[in-house]
Every structure is written in structure tokens, then in C-alpha cells.
Amino acid sequence: MGKKRTGDRRMRREGDDDDEVASVASVERRGTFVSDDGEFYEGYSKNVDDEQEIxxxxxELTEKRTTTRVAALEKLTAHLLQYLSPExxxxxxxxxxxxxxxxxxxxxxxxGSRxxxxxxxxxxEDEERFFQRSKNVLKPLVKTARNAKIKVSTIRALGLICFVCSVExxxxxxxxxxxxxxxxxxxIGDICKAALDSWGLVASSLSDEMLASDILLERLVPKFLALLDHKDxxxxxxxxxxxxxxxxxxxxxxxxxxxxxxxLDRFLEMSKDSSKKNSKKDRKTQRVVFRDIHSTLASGETPHxxxxxxxxxxxxxxxxxxxxxxxMKECLQTGLQEHIKYNNILRAMLDLPETLEDRKVDRRDVFNKKSASRKQRSNELKGDRKRKQHMQDAFYDDGF
Structure with a gap:
């Protein structure tokens, strides 16, 4: 995606046998296995009924009743997660x-933010008008909203839209x-984390020279170090x-x-956290994350x-x-795999080759909770989640 692709990524294809295995969105990071709980569905063909529903x-977004507008936003989110083309x-x-x-x-x-x-x-990229229109409604909410959930969602949306669409x-x-x-x-933690994540995303579009400037480092490093004492x-x-x-x-x-x-000393200490003031789950999370970060700072190892x-x-x-x-994963959640399969904009961001694959299955079953395909997929994913949770628990129990 032009200037946005500043990180190191590579794509590899596995053997043909893997085509026979159902895949669930998963991330493996230095031995830490994290799986998405959301369901994803096989491709579909957009039909007349779908167009009418959209x-x-x-x-309905113009209706006076809030409940009607919210229900309409939920429907539209579901359609977007299954991927719609720009047109x-x-x-x-x-x-x-x-x-x-x-x-x-x-x-x-x-x-709406999502x-x-x-x-x-x-x-x-290069959708400056869309960014400006989005910023005009999101930025005031970021600055003035008292509701934490509104602040979190608008911060995340504004950062992602700027990263993807703005060229200025x-x-x-x-x-x-x-x-x-x-x-x-x-x-509070949710707001602070959203701001940190969005800062990291937007900053990742800048050159190394800009991020390594004396002024920026002297201003930001102390702020990040102070947040290492946050209770979250x-x-x-x-x-x-x-x-x-x-x-x-x-x-x-x-x-x-x-x-x-x-x-270095602080990160090493945090990678070995055994403080009883933190929950067992939080200690495990912190040790895994800061072990990775300390490895980068101490020996130049890259995350994987x-x-x-x-x-x-x-x-x-x-x-x-x-x-x-x-x-991208935080935004798309259950729709991540659908977008990676069909959305060439996202594939370009991730340095994946362009796909010519088209949707093949009518998606009416996607929204029908009683359909056989939906039930079968739900059962498959439940089994996958149990196995992957077992793997993660085993990893943590094995000395971590």
C-alpha cells in the first residue's frame, strides 16, 4: 500500500493438502497461540435480496427511533464484514x-465508527475526502465524549482511517x-490502550528518520515508560x-x-513478573509480551x-x-478471513498477491442461524476453540 507498507512481511504458500483443512483465524507469536473466537463463513454471491436488504x-439510518437506526447499523456491519466491493x-x-x-x-x-x-x-489509500468527512464527526467525539466506549471506538476508527486513507x-x-x-x-485502561494502539498504527506510516528524531524520542519515551506502571x-x-x-x-x-x-532493566523485570498484586492471567500475558520486546531491545531479535x-x-x-x-484484526474481527480472501486492498496492505477468487456461495445461510451449514460451522469452530485453548493452556503451564 505504498508508503504504508513500512514493515517486514512475507507470504508463503503451503502444500496442497492444507486446502482440505478448515482454517480458523489464528496468530502465533513466539510460541503464544491466540485464536479468534468469531465464526467465519465460506464465500458467497451477492444477490438481489442482499442489495435490497442493504x-x-x-x-432506516434516517429513522427517528434510535433502536431502528442501531438495528440497521448492525445489519450493515454484518454485510461489510462479509466484504462489499467499493462500488x-x-x-x-x-x-x-x-x-x-x-x-x-x-x-x-x-x-458507526466501526x-x-x-x-x-x-x-x-488516497481517499482524503473520506478521511476528512470521517474526521469531522469522529474527532469531536474523541475530544468531548464522556462515555468510555464512545471514546475507545472513535479513537480506534479515526486512527485506522487516517492510516489507510489519508495521504497528508x-x-x-x-x-x-x-x-x-x-x-x-x-x-482508564480501555481509553489509554486505544490511544496507544492508534498511535502505534499511525506512527508506523512514518519514516524511520522521523520516528528516530531527537525531539520525538525525548518527548515520547518517558511517556511510554510512565505507562508501564498503569494498573491495566x-x-x-x-x-x-x-x-x-x-x-x-x-x-x-x-x-x-x-x-x-x-x-532494558525494566523490560527484563516485567518479562519475569511474579508479583502477586497482578492476577495469574495478567502475569502470564505480561511475561509473554515483554519477553518478546526485551529480546528485540537486548539482541535485535524481531517479533514473529x-x-x-x-x-x-x-x-x-x-x-x-x-x-x-x-x-486490522481488531477492526475486522470475525470478518478478517473473508477480507483477506477477497479484499485486494487489504491484501496489498499485507503484501499478499492479488486474488482473483470470487464468491461462490449464496450468503443467505450466513444470517440464518438454523441453516445446516451454519450449525455445522459452529460445531467445527467450537471444537477448534477447545483444542486451541488446550494448546494455549499447555503452553502457559509449561514453565510460563
Whole structure:
């Protein structure tokens, strides 16, 4: 995706036998196996009924009843997660979603923000008008909303849309400064983590020279270090990952990271956390994450993340790429595999070759919970999740 593809990724194809195995969205990171609980479905052919359902839902976004608008947003989210081509996203579709975000309820803000983010992944780069229109409704909510869920969803959406669609460096700098305002140990975890993740995503589009500048490092490294004391393990982890992003850029430019000895000692300590004040689950999470980060800072080892879709395996080996992939995964969730299979915009972001595969199955069964294919797929995924949870538990119990 042009300037956005700043990380290290590579794609490999596995043997033909893998085509026979049902694949569930999965990430393997230095021995840590994480699986998506969401269901995904085989491809489908968009038909007249689908088009009418989308048109009806778009129209319902203008209804006075909040419950009607929320139900319509839910329907449209489901369609977008199964992937719509850019030409299937009408101007009225976009207009009405933006309209729902001008004075939104909590549900409208959460759903509407996510819809805009998914649209960005469908539209791709150099969509400055879409970014500006989205920013005009999202940024005020980021700055003034008192509801934590609204703040989290709008922060994440604004960061992703800027990363994917904006081509103006000024927009990137503006949002990085906005996200920095939430780097405070006193801010609740979900908001702080969303700001850290979005900062890492948007920053990953910048050159190493910009990220390794003395002014930026001197300002940001102390802020990230302060967040290592946050009570939320997800905030501590996100702050550590952003330090790793800055370290990689500094190394590429031959620039030392400020407080490098202090950082190494702290990360090593956190990778061996045994404090009883943290839950067992949080201690395990922190040890795994900071073991990876410490390895990067201490010996230059790169992170390793792999994601498989049928016979394709995406392998990621830089912290910039980790932040980018995690953002796409967070946004698409259950729709990630569908988009990787059919969305060439996303495939280009991930350095995967263009796909010519088309949808083959009518998707009416996707929304019918009583359909045989839906039940069969649900049972398969339940079995997969149990096996993968067992693998993860075994990994943690084996000395971690």
C-alpha cells in the first residue's frame, strides 16, 4: 500500500493438502497461540435480496427511533464484514452512517465508527475526502465524549482511517498529538490502550528518520515508560510495543534510544513478573509480551507473527507490521478471513498477491442461524476453540 507498507512481511504458500483443512483465524507469536473466537463463513454471491436488504438498512439510518437506526447499523456491519466491493458502498450509505455519528447514542457511536473503519479498509489509500468527512464527526467525539466506549471506538476508527486513507503528513502529525493527550496513567485502561494502539498504527506510516528524531524520542519515551506502571496489563503491553517500534526505527538510523539501560532493566523485570498484586492471567500475558520486546531491545531479535488462511501464511517480522496487523484484526474481527480472501486492498496492505477468487456461495445461510451449514460451522469452530485453548493452556503451564 505504498508508503504504508513500512514493515517486514512475507507470504508463503503451503502444500496442497492444507486446502482440505478448515482454517480458523489464528496468530502465533513466539510460541503464544491466540485464536479468534468469531465464526467465519465460506464465500458467497451477492444477490438481489442482499442489495435490497442493504438499501433498506441504509434508509432506516434516517429513522427517528434510535433502536431502528442501531438495528440497521448492525445489519450493515454484518454485510461489510462479509466484504462489499467499493462500488457497492453508495454515497447515501456513507452519508447516513456519518449522520448517525453527529449526535450518537453509545450503540450508534460504537457501530458507526466501526463501519467507517471497515469502509476505509475497503476503499484503500488516497481517499482524503473520506478521511476528512470521517474526521469531522469522529474527532469531536474523541475530544468531548464522556462515555468510555464512545471514546475507545472513535479513537480506534479515526486512527485506522487516517492510516489507510489519508495521504497528508499533516493529518498524521495532528492525530499523533491528539492520541498523546490520553497517555496518562490516571486514564482508564480501555481509553489509554486505544490511544496507544492508534498511535502505534499511525506512527508506523512514518519514516524511520522521523520516528528516530531527537525531539520525538525525548518527548515520547518517558511517556511510554510512565505507562508501564498503569494498573491495566493491556496498557503496559501497548506502551512496551510502542517503545519497540521506536527502538527499531532508532536502530535503523543508528540512533541510541534514550534511557536505554533503564528500559532494558525494566523490560527484563516485567518479562519475569511474579508479583502477586497482578492476577495469574495478567502475569502470564505480561511475561509473554515483554519477553518478546526485551529480546528485540537486548539482541535485535524481531517479533514473529504468522496468520494462516487456507494455504497462505502471512509472516510478520517487525513491530511496525505487528501494530498494523493487530489494528486490522481488531477492526475486522470475525470478518478478517473473508477480507483477506477477497479484499485486494487489504491484501496489498499485507503484501499478499492479488486474488482473483470470487464468491461462490449464496450468503443467505450466513444470517440464518438454523441453516445446516451454519450449525455445522459452529460445531467445527467450537471444537477448534477447545483444542486451541488446550494448546494455549499447555503452553502457559509449561514453565510460563
Amino acid at each position: 438499501d433498506d438498512a441504509v434508509e 457497492d458502498v453508495s454515497e447515501s450509505f456513507m452519508d447516513n452512517v456519518l449522520g448517525c455519528l453527529r449526535k450518537p447514542s453509545e450503540s450508534e457511536a460504537v457501530l 463501519i467507517l473503519a471497515i469502509m476505509a479498509i475497503i476503499f484503500g 503528513e499533516e493529518n498524521t502529525k495532528d492525530l499523533l498529538e491528539l492520541f498523546e493527550t490520553f497517555f496518562n496513567p490516571k486514564i 496489563v493491556e496498557v503496559r503491553s501497548a506502551a512496551g510495543e510502542n517503545v519497540a517500534v521506536l527502538y527499531e526505527s532508532a536502530q535503523n538510523c543508528g540512533v541510541p534510544l534514550p534511557y536505554s539501560e533503564e528500559i 507473527v504468522s496468520f494462516s488462511v487456507k494455504n497462505e501464511v502471512l509472516e510478520i517480522s517487525s513491530w511496525k507490521s505487528v501494530k498494523q496487523f493487530e489494528a
